[in-house]
Amino acid sequence: MLGCEDLSIMRGRRLVLDRVSVRLEPGAVTVIVGPNGAGKSTLLMALAGLLPPAAGRVGIDDRPLSDMKPRERAKRIGYLPQDAEIAWDVAVENLVALGRMPHRDAARAPVERALAVMELEALRERPASRLSGGEKARVLLARVLAGEPAWICADEPLAALDLAHRASLIAHLSAEAARGTGVLIVMHDLASAMNHADRVLVLREGRLVADGAPRDALSEEVIANTWGMECEWIGLPGRHALVPSNRD
Numbered sequence: 001m002l003g004c005e006d007l008s009i010m011r012g013r014r015l016v017l018d019r020v021s022v023r024l025e026p027g028a029v030t031v032i033v034g035p036n037g038a039g040k041s042t043l044l045m046a047l048a049g050l051l052p053p054a055a056g057r058v059g060i061d062d063r064p065l066s067d068m069k070p071r072e073r074a075k076r077i078g079y080l081p082q083d084a085e086i087a088w089d090v091a092v093e094n095l096v097a098l099g100r101m102p103h104r105d106a107a108r109a110p111v112e113r114a115l116a117v118m119e120l121e122a123l124r125e126r127p128a129s130r131l132s133g134g135e136k137a138r139v140l141l142a143r144v145l146a147g148e149p150a151w152i153c154a155d156e157p158l159a160a161l162d163l164a165h166r167a168s169l170i171a172h173l174s175a176e177a178a179r180g181t182g183v184l185i186v187m188h189d190l191a192s193a194m195n196h197a198d199r200v201l202v203l204r205e206g207r208l209v210a211d212g213a214p215r216d217a218l219s220e221e222v223i224a225n226t227w228g229m230e231c232e233w234i235g236l237p238g239r240h241a242l243v244p245s246n247r248d
């Protein structure tokens with residue numbers, strides 16, 4: 001169980017998370033949504049142990065993350081930042097192998113599996129810094145997967161991906177969750193959240209305003225109150241699309 005209780009976070013002099021409490025179960029895909037600046041990345045980073053709480057607690061199985069050494073924390077929680085950059089000219093397969101660093105081993109099987117899952121075998125010898133944006137995003141996620149963390153915390157992993165890679169990444173993360181990994185993702189695409197999440201957390205101005213099954217947390221009423229836009233869901237379960245309400 002990864003979670004926080006009454007968590008408040010300051011960034012600079014601003015309170016950007018205000019007494020947020022969540023307990024995440026492993027084996028599920030949880031999606032964090034909310035308007036720009038709502039605190040989604042901040043919550044994700046805090047749950048990955050990368051931002052100190054101003055107040056409240058963050059922990060795994062009730063053990064505070066602050067009590068864990070960074071390497072132990074990194075073994076358990078794989079974090080993929082938003083807009084991650086690759087600065088050096090390292091080959092794709094070597095960059096993905098860096099995901100084993102918290103384990104201090106050179107196990108090949110998890111690295112090969114991550115390369116296969118992210119469909120990177122054909123790119124394995126290419127310098128990672130010279131890939132397209134979407135290819136880089138897949139490489140960086142493969143590095144997280146190579147570490148076989150119990151929890152995956154990914155900040156907008158779909159943002160740079162094309163249609164097919166987006167679908168395959170969602171399918172893959174769902175499969176990881178089915179195998180018992182806890183998957184926590186920040187995304188803006190409410191339809192993807194509606195169709196693929198097990199649970200949705202809605203943040204607005206640093207507060208958790210909805211938390212539950214997608215159809216409840218992303219009701220048309222919650223969307224209107226949070227994003228200030230009247231929308232309606234159309235389509236069938238698992239294939240919903242969100243469209244602006246017709247005001248005529």
Ligand SMILES: Nc1ncnc2c1ncn2[C@@H]1O[C@H](COP(=O)(O)OP(=O)(O)OP(=O)(O)O)[C@@H](O)[C@H]1O
Pocket residue numbers: 011012013014016034035036037038039040041042043
């Ligand atoms: N390093 C920082 N110093 C000061 N304020 C920050 C810092 N990082 C973020 N903030 C502020 O904290 C608030 C929450 O930021 P955060 O990145 O968590 O939002 P978000 O919901 O992920 O936004 P977006 O959808 O735009 O990515 C914003 O108002 C942002 O301006």
